[in-house]
Amino acid sequence: MQNSMRNVRRFFRINMPLRAYVTPRSPITDRDILATGANYYPDSVANQINHQKVIVNSALNKVQDSKEAIMAIFSEILDHLEFYEECLLELSRGYNPKKDTSKLFKLNSHLEGLPKLNLLKTSSPKTYTYLKLIEEKYIYFLQRLDEVLTHSDPNNFYAPTPIPVGFKLDEFCAKLxxxxxxxxxxxxxxxxxxxxxxxxxxxxxNLHNDHSQRQHPELWESEPANVSASGLALKLRKGLKLNERLDVLIYFKDDERLLLFEGIVVNIQSDAESFYERVAMNFEFPNGRDQTYLLAQIQKYELSECF
Incomplete structure (x- = not known):
């Protein structure tokens, strides 16, 4: 009796690393650009952005040297990032901001870089060099966004090449x-x-990868997951809706085996500390062979942990 009380689920759940790909089952195809239907700006991300802006402003308020020039430069950077955010939001919802003449003009202007950096080029060349690293990374991602907006349509999201990792700015910040x-x-x-x-x-x-990596499971990163043969829970940097139907793909690299399940969202929790969305989903009418294989992999992982 005690055993049955403890094990109320049909399948045991276990925490294990998985290569998984999760997107809404019904993409948006009736707007300017193909969209997955996921929310890439959930409350968790919005809260993290607001939290980070407070930290940035706190640091800026303590700057003493060349304060006027520094404040002007960082104000320009923040303005550019807010516009980038606005364009990302529209893109994620299937809209093309370049169809708005004023936004097209602003995007083309921003692609020219951060002109106020020149305020420090002569007086503080070292600081100028550091800030150019921010400009360099920002312009790269703005160019990739512009490519997507230029070449995408209602049936296609332009994403021919993966986005690299490891920019000079990241190396510099690691040293600091x-x-x-x-x-x-x-x-x-x-x-x-x-x-x-x-x-x-x-x-x-995240938005780009959801369109470009579905056909390349070998590129998926292994992430912590809570999994059973009947469902899955993941921490995601995107928002999904309760009861939303999903495509859930799980890839096992050793066997080059790709499993496809139809999932349904049964629980969503925002993590205020990690700024992630924890999304739990059940598998609806899973394929028997895929479910048996997944159960075997769970048991295999559990045994390996024991030893």
Whole structure:
């Protein structure tokens, strides 16, 4: 009796790393650009952006040297990022901001870079060099966004090549992770602004990857998951709707085996600390062979953990 009370589910659940791909089963095809239907700006991401902006402004308020020029430059950077956010939101919903003449003009202007950086080119060449790293990464992602907007249509999302990782800005910020740099407000402002930029670039990367990587499971990253033969729970950087039907693909690299399940969202929890959405889904009428294989992989992983 006690055993049956403890095991109320049909299948045991276990935490294990998985290569999984999850998108809504019904994409948006009646707008300017093909969209998955997922929300790439859920409350968790919006809260993280707002939280990070507070940290950036706090660091900027402590800057003393060349304060007027520094504030003007960072204000320009933040304005550019807010416009980038606006374009990402429209793209994720299937709309093309380039159809708006004013936004097209603004996008083309932003592709020219951050002109206010020149305020420091002569007086503070080292700071100018550091800030150019932010511009370099930002312009790369703005160009990729522009490519998508230019070449996509209601039936296609233009994503011919994967987005690289590891920019010079990331290497620079990694070098500044030492505690001895914590007391230098300008360096902290650069680090925190870089982290804010990363939130936006990851938002674009997630959106882009959902369109480009479905056919390339070998590129999927292994992520922590709570899984059973009848369902799955993942931490995602995108929002889904309760009772929404999903395509759930799971890839096992060793056997080059791809499993496809139809999922349905049964629970959503926003994690205020990690800024992730924890989405739980059940498999609806799973294919027997795929379900048996998944159960075998779960048992295999459980045994390996025991030893």
């Amino acid at each position: 992770s030492d505690e001895k740099y914590n007391a230098i407000p300008l360096l902290q402002a650069i680090i925190q602004t870089s982290q804010l930029l990363n939130i936006y670039t990851e938002m674009f990367r």
